[in-house]
Structure formats: structure tokens, C-alpha cells
Amino acid sequence: MPRPAAPRSSPQRPAPSGPLPPLLRELWRVSHAALAEAGALAFPVPCVGCGEPPAMLCARCRIELRPAVCLRVLEPGLHVWSGLPFAGVPARAIRALKSESRTPLARALAPALGEALDTAWHAAVTPGAAGPLLVPIPTSAASWRRRGVRVVELVMRRAGAPRARMLRHARRVADQRALGRAERGRNVAGSMRCDELGGASVLLVDDVVTTGATLVEASRAVVAAGGRVLGAVTVASTPRVFEPTPIRA
Numbered sequence: 001m002p003r004p005a006a007p008r009s010s011p012q013r014p015a016p017s018g019p020l021p022p023l024l025r026e027l028w029r030v031s032h033a034a035l036a037e038a039g040a041l042a043f044p045v046p047c048v049g050c051g052e053p054p055a056m057l058c059a060r061c062r063i064e065l066r067p068a069v070c071l072r073v074l075e076p077g078l079h080v081w082s083g084l085p086f087a088g089v090p091a092r093a094i095r096a097l098k099s100e101s102r103t104p105l106a107r108a109l110a111p112a113l114g115e116a117l118d119t120a121w122h123a124a125v126t127p128g129a130a131g132p133l134l135v136p137i138p139t140s141a142a143s144w145r146r147r148g149v150r151v152v153e154l155v156m157r158r159a160g161a162p163r164a165r166m167l168r169h170a171r172r173v174a175d176q177r178a179l180g181r182a183e184r185g186r187n188v189a190g191s192m193r194c195d196e197l198g199g200a201s202v203l204l205v206d207d208v209v210t211t212g213a214t215l216v217e218a219s220r221a222v223v224a225a226g227g228r229v230l231g232a233v234t235v236a237s238t239p240r241v242f243e244p245t246p247i248r249a
């Protein structure tokens with residue numbers, strides 16, 4: 001898959017620095033601005049939610065990204081707080097951020113992650129105790145090459161959440177999207193390694209929880225490194241019943 005395309009226009013392009021007379025310099029500036037504007041009109045960016053131009057996310061769809069925190073408990077008793085349902089506009093926005101590297105959407109999704117983090121913090125952290133490390137699920141090397149962005153870390157940054165990059169992949173895993181529940185668990189089992197935590201408490205952070213196999217594996221790695229998992233937080237959560245996504249070759 002190709003790397004993300006470069007922006008279509010560059011309105012910040014500097015004016016020529018040569019010895020242009022002031023009038024010619026001003027003419028150049030005005031004509032360049034007009035060309036950039038014409039480019040924007042010729043290539044309007046459709047809304048990722050409803051497909052209508054001219055905004056990447058229109059006001060109506062932005063409302064659909066208002067936080068609606070829900071809690072799921074994964075099988076080993078791991079609590080996961082999520083800011084949005086992975087459906088409709090939120091799902092389209094997250095897919096556009098992940099698959100098309102539309103990074104400005106991270107800012108629109110940040111309130112949902114922030115609200116889920118706040119809720120998890122109040123529910124899982126003992127008052128007066130030291131705050132947990134917020135540990136993002138690592139981006140695989142293949143995703144990094146394909147997208148050029150660490151999605152979960154970008155949304156965390158936009159939400160103002162400090163990141164403790166303690167987890168890493170110990171081996172390659174297959175793309176989870178095409179796998180069923182049991183296959184996902186087998187695919188990621190033993191795939192992560194964590195830096196030594198010395199008893200520190202941790203909230204895991206990911207973009208989407210589907211079956212929870214990735215979070216369960218991350219939790220195992222944190223415990224193996226001497227950490228204590230208070231729970232996990234994600235931008236969005238899929239419905240409990242899910243179908244594997246067919247992936248085009």
C-alpha cells in the first residue's frame with residue numbers, strides 16, 4: 001500500500017526572495033493565494049462522516065463524536081473504558097485516520113479518549129495513590145510503514161495525555177482484521193514485551209477494542225514485567241458480536 005499522499009497545495013510556499021520590485025512581489029503573492037484557493041475549490045475535501053464537501057468533518061458529524069463512555073469487561077477481568085461506539089461516524093472517522101492518515105481527525109477524536117481516561121482514572125485509581133502510567137499499545141512496524149503515524153499516540157497527544165512507551169512487539173503478528181476471535185488470541189499470544197515496571201500501575205491505551213485479544217496480551221506483558229494493570233482505555237469499542245473484516249490482497 002502506498003505511503004500517505006502529500007498535500008495537494010502548499011499555500012505556505014514563501015515568496016521569491018530575489019530582487020523583485022514591491023509591486024511584482026505583491027502581484028506574485030496575490031496570484032499564488034488565488035491559485036491555492038482555486039485548488040481548494042477544485043478538490044473539496046469531503047466529510048469523512050457523511051461524504052459532503054467542503055469540510056473533512058462537518059458540524060453535524062462532529063456532534064456524533066461527543067464522548068459517550070462505555071465499560072466492557074474482557075474475559076480475564078480486564079476493564080476497558082471506551083469513549084465512543086465503533087459504529088457510524090466515529091467508525092468512519094477512525095478508519096479515515098488509520099487507513100488514510102487523515103491526522104487532523106485525531107484532534108476531533110481526542111475528547112472521547114480524554115473522557116474515557118478521566119472515567120477510568122476515577123474508577124480505577126485509589127484516591128491519593130500515585131497516578132498510573134498511560135501505556136499505549138505499540139504500533140507494528142508494518143503499520144508504521146503503511147501509515148507513517150502512530151494513531152493511538154497521536155490521539156493521546158491531542159488529548160494532552162502523557163505517554164509511557166513501555167511496550168514493544170517481540171515478534172511479527174498477522175493483520176488482526178481478517179481473523180476470528182480465537183485466531184486473534186492465538187495470533188497475538190506472547191507477541192509483546194514490556195520494560196521493567198517495578199510494581200508501577202498501568203492503564204493501557206489503544207484506539208479500538210474489538211475482541212480485546214491485543215489488550216489481554218498487553219496486560220500479560222505488563223504483569224510479566226512487574227506491573228499492575230488497573231484497566232484499559234480506548235477511543236472506541238466495537239459491539240460485542242463482531243465479524244472479521246475481509247481484507248483485499
Ligand SMILES: [Zn+2]
Pocket residue numbers: 047048049050051052057058059060061062
Ligand atoms: Zn458530515
